[in-house]
Amino acid sequence: MKKNRLTAMVLAGILMVSMAGCAGEKNTAADDAAAAQGSQTETRDGTVSKILWEFAGDLAPQEGMKTNKGTAGMLSGISNGYVVVGGGANFPEDGPALGGAKKSYPDIYVLKQEDGQLVEVNHTTLDHEISYGVSITTDDGIYYVGGSTAEGKGNQVLLVKADDAGEITVDTVGELPFTFSDGFAALKDQVLYVGAGKMDGQATNRVVSLDLKTKKTTELAAMPNEATRTQCVSQLFGIVKKSAV
Structure with a gap:
């Protein structure tokens, strides 16, 4: 199974980050060459724009894990110029067809773009696991809505911020009923x-x-x-x- 990979998409000057955590074989050299060329799409006015995907790094294993197998339903957003991702869920042992148990994680990664790569500047943990909530990036920080199986946490609205050094603060700013x-x-x-x-x-x-x-x-x-x-x-x-x- 692939590691949790960071993929950067540059579209009209906007850097977007996608967390890819799917199973499969590694890309071949031909696959990488084709991806590097990008794909072209025709816009409404007839002009052609190009989408370029580039490999930007791997996420470190979650705390207590030997490898990062990739996770779904992660927190993701931008705060103070940093890419902030974390939480999510996967099946660390056997898959669901074999009776494996799903596990969520409290890990938060703070990443900074350097020379075309996303470099980890901080890896910390929340006091509870999160997965399948909704992330909203704002000027104030990243709002994370719901998304936790921990007792008393699944209704919370969190505000996640990174300071100039990439240190994370998390405040509960609301609660849903x-x-x-x-x-x-x-x-x-x-x-x-x-x-x-x-x-x-x-x-x-x-x-x-x-x-x-x-x-x-x-x-x-x-x-x-x-x-x-x-x-x-x-x-x-x-x-x-x-x-x-």
Whole structure:
């Protein structure tokens, strides 16, 4: 199984980081050469843009582990110029088909870009494991919503920050009235919008808002679909306010 690899994608001058933790054989020289050439896509105005993927390094093993086999459902974001990733879950022994147990991790990695590589400047741990929450990068830091199987932690909203030296601080800035994972979350004007995924361990189509200033939770209109497993992405473009005429 591959190590948890850091892959950097440069698109229109924006550096994006993807955590690849899938099983499979190592790339051949031909595969690497093809990847280095990038792939071309045609935009709406007919111009061609190129996406270039580059190998940027490996994550160190989690604390107490000999190897890092790759993890899913990680915290990820940017804080103070650092790439911050961590947590996630995998099957460290046997896979699920063989009865293996899934394990989540508390590890947090702070990475800095140097000469085309992502170099570890700090590897620390939270006081509990996290996985399958939602990460939101803001100017204040990285908000991490839900995403923990630890007792009393799965409903928390955390704010993760890196200082100038790459040291991490973690503050609890809110609490949802349910545990939350596998859904979507977006933040605007210190109001957090959360929905779908699992609430209290059950699939849902509910959508709620949490005001991080007043700590008030408001039930919003549910998503127009059955309460079932969802794979979500979210982008908050703005709030339309109705006014009386």
